[in-house]
Amino acid sequence: MLPTHDLDQTPRTLLVSESSSFLDPKNRVSAQVEQLRFNHQVSVLLPECSSAPSHLDSVLNSFSSFYLIRKLPVYELLDRHFLEAAVYHGAVYGLSYRTRIDEDNSIALTPNGHLTLSLDKDSFELLGFEGKPSRFNHRTATRFVVSVDLTDSSMAPGGRGYLRLLTGLTSRLQLQTDFLLSHHPGSGASLQSLLSRYDWSEHRPEVSCRVLSDLSCPALRSCDPHSLLEWLGAVDAGCHKIPSCHRSPVPTRRRRFVTVLTHLCSLSCRCYLEQPRLESWVSMTVHGFVDSPVSWGDREHGFLRGGENFYTLMMFHDHTYQLHLATGAHDACPP
Amino acid sequence: MKQVEEKEEASVYQRVVLKDASPYHYLKVRLVLEDESTRLSAVELKHFIITGLKTLFGEVGAALNFDVLKYDEDTLTALLRVYSRGLVTLWSSLTLLGSYQNKACAFRVLQVSPFLLALTGNSRDLQLD
Numbered sequence: 001m002l003p004t005h006d007l008d009q010t011p012r013t014l015l016v017s018e019s020s021s022f023l024d025p026k027n028r029v030s031a032q033v034e035q036l037r038f039n040h041q042v043s044v045l046l047p048e049c050s051s052a053p054s055h056l057d058s059v060l061n062s063f064s065s066f067y068l069i070r071k072l073p074v075y076e077l078l079d080r081h082f083l084e085a086a087v088y089h090g091a092v093y094g095l096s097y098r099t100r101i102d103e104d105n106s107i108a109l110t111p112n113g114h115l116t117l118s119l120d121k122d123s124f125e126l127l128g129f130e131g132k133p134s135r136f137n138h139r140t141a142t143r144f145v146v147s148v149d150l151t152d153s154s155m156a157p158g159g160r161g162y163l164r165l166l167t168g169l170t171s172r173l174q175l176q177t178d179f180l181l182s183h184h185p186g187s188g189a190s191l192q193s194l195l196s197r198y199d200w201s202e203h204r205p206e207v208s209c210r211v212l213s214d215l216s217c218p219a220l221r222s223c224d225p226h227s228l229l230e231w232l233g234a235v236d237a238g239c240h241k242i243p244s245c246h247r248s249p250v251p252t253r254r255r256r257f258v259t260v261l262t263h264l265c266s267l268s269c270r271c272y273l274e275q276p277r278l279e280s281w282v283s284m285t286v287h288g289f290v291d292s293p294v295s296w297g298d299r300e301h302g303f304l305r306g307g308e309n310f311y312t313l314m315m316f317h318d319h320t321y322q323l324h325l326a327t328g329a330h331d332a333c334p335p
Numbered sequence: 336m337k338q339v340e341e342k343e344e345a346s347v348y349q350r351v352v353l354k355d356a357s358p359y360h361y362l363k364v365r366l367v368l369e370d371e372s373t374r375l376s377a378v379e380l381k382h383f384i385i386t387g388l389k390t391l392f393g394e395v396g397a398a399l400n401f402d403v404l405k406y407d408e409d410t411l412t413a414l415l416r417v418y419s420r421g422l423v424t425l426w427s428s429l430t431l432l433g434s435y436q437n438k439a440c441a442f443r444v445l446q447v448s449p450f451l452l453a454l455t456g457n458s459r460d461l462q463l464d
Contacts, residue, residue: 013357013449020348027348041456068463097463180463203463226357233361233451237414239404287456306446308453320347326450333352 016325016334017225023319032323032335033286033311035297037110038095041287043236047217063205066182067191068097070199073176074107075169077115078150080157082194087113087150091187097178101291102136102143102303107177108293111184113151117175118293118300119144126173129165136302136330145293145300220281220314225324232283232312280317286310296325299332357449360422361404364429366411369439377406380413384425387432392424399424404451412445414454422447 020027044056076082077094086092087109096107106118117131124131124144131146154161169175183191218231233239288295290307301309306328314322325334366380375383381403389397401417417425429442446454 012355015353015356015450016350017353018348018350024347040458040461043455098459098461100459201463225351225353226359229450229452230359233453233455234404236452236455237405239414239451285452287453287458289458291458306448306453308448308450310450310453310456312452326453328448 012329014327014331014333015225015229018323018325019320020323021318021320022315028335029313029321029323032325033313035335036286036288036295036309036311037093038108038289038292038294039286040289043285043287045232045235045283045285047281060205060207062185064183064185064188065202065204066180067195068201068203069179069181069195070201071176072179072198073169073174074117075166075175076194076197077107077109078157078162078166078169079194082190083150083157085193086183086187086190089187089190090184091190092181092183094179094181095289095292097180099177099291100303101293101301101307105175105177106291106293107175107179110294110298112298113149114294114298115148115150116293116298117146117148119146123173123175127168127175128172129168134302135300136304147298221316221322225322228314228322229312229324229326232285236285282315283312284315285312295331296327296334297332301331302328304329355419357419359416359451360419360447360449361451361454362415362417362422362426362429362444363446363454364413364415365443365445366413366435367441367443368411368435373435373438374408375411375435376408377403377413380406380411383435384415384429384432387428388425391428391431396424396428401425414451416451419449 018032020029022029046053046056077087090111090113092109093111094107094109096105099106101118105120105123108114108116108118110116117127118134119127119131121142121144124146127146129146129148131144133141134143134145137143148155148161148165153159155165156162181191181194212235215235218227220228223231288309290303290309292301292309295301295309301307309327309331311323311325311334314324327334366375384401385397388399392399399417399421401415401421403413404416405414407413415425426444426447429444432440432442434440446457448454
């Protein structure tokens with residue numbers, strides 16, 4: 001039988017909790033939450049209302065659709081026309097679909113033009129391009145990360161770095177994957193030439209709404225962060241056992257996305273808070289993709305046991321907020 | 336183990352970094368039975384897991400406190416909560432639990448996280464087809 005101190009070892013967890021006010025000019029909520037680029041679900045919890053306010057509804061319905069491209073060869077992301085029409089303007093971002101970060105090759109394209117390839121050892125050696133061993137290797141280096149700034153002069157079309165990567169992806173490692181691609185509003189036209197060459201489908205985020213009644217709510221301002229997140233998780237999951245204080249009817253709305261413009265979402269939540277009511281708080285939780293190669297800026301993300309990376313923004317009536325940024329073992333600290 | 340770094344500039348702004356401070360870990364598990372028509376209640380499931388703990392770790396192991404936060408009888412899926420230092424104990428006993436009422440069974444551990452909120456959204460379940 002193992003000695004108990006070995007059984008006590010659990011992976012590192014990291015939770016950053018910030019509280020401040022939206023009225024404080026130095027608050028950096030937008031800058032912080034924008035760094036979680038690839039998100040698949042948003043949950044908004046609104047107390048004391050049986051249906052969502054109309055301006056929140058209109059914001060949620062205004063998000064642009066995203067595309068799923070089947071069997072996209074990765075060298076297409078280096079296509080000169082695609083780079084000039086979309087990538088250099090910071091208009092597109094994408095993530096490989098249904099690739100597991102701990103088993104398969106994963107690709108991410110961030111809005112600032114960074115292309116990240118998370119490859120297993122054989123694929124990396126075939127590709128023949130500079131990369132670093134992953135921070136999440138166990139004993140031997142079995143995973144490597146190739147990170148390329150497509151807007152840098154060294155990766156300009158025709159340059160040496162560009163040609164080396166392009167040759168690697170076309171002749172040595174013909175990497176092909178299903179790819180989720182999204183764009184900033186108004187930039188849809190830049191994707192048309194790429195989409196016309198492959199099998200693609202358009203998807204819109206789906207919205208679902210649940211009304212919960214007789215829900216008990218703890219003292220949110222004084223609650224410690226872990227208990228607060230546990231309560232929010234219990235509400236979202238529909239658990240029978242929820243730590244209790246007093247009762248109020250609480251509707252929730254839930255939405256699945258590729259990426260989300262949370263700035264608009266949080267602004268409309270704040271408008272909702274300005275109206276007088278008994279319970280003056282709103283909570284918004286945004287879940288990042290667990291298989292994204294990058295998380296919190298462009299730093300490497302790993303799965304290990306959970307792959308969690310999400311944040312919760314609790315907004316109160318008096319323009320104060322609590323921002324809880326969570327990440328899993330060995331990821332870099334959230335901003 | 337807990338380290339807390341605090342930056343407090345004014346009475347309004349505060350930043351706290353909590354490392355390894357999560358008191359609980361949460362598991363989403365599904366019980367797969369050879370006889371698919373068998374159904375268990377939440378109490379029976381908890382008793383079954385305690386039996387598994389006792390088999391592997393004895394009376395001391397069986398005394399490990401864990402909660403079944405949510406249980407779906409139709410899919411035999413449960414959300415379990417356990418103290419962080421008991422995670423490995425519970426998880427290993429679930430792995431090695433092989434039979435229920437003399438019929439083969441297996442626990443599939445679908446998701447593990449120190450945050451219950453992370454268990455409500457798993458991008459690996461995302462189906463766009």
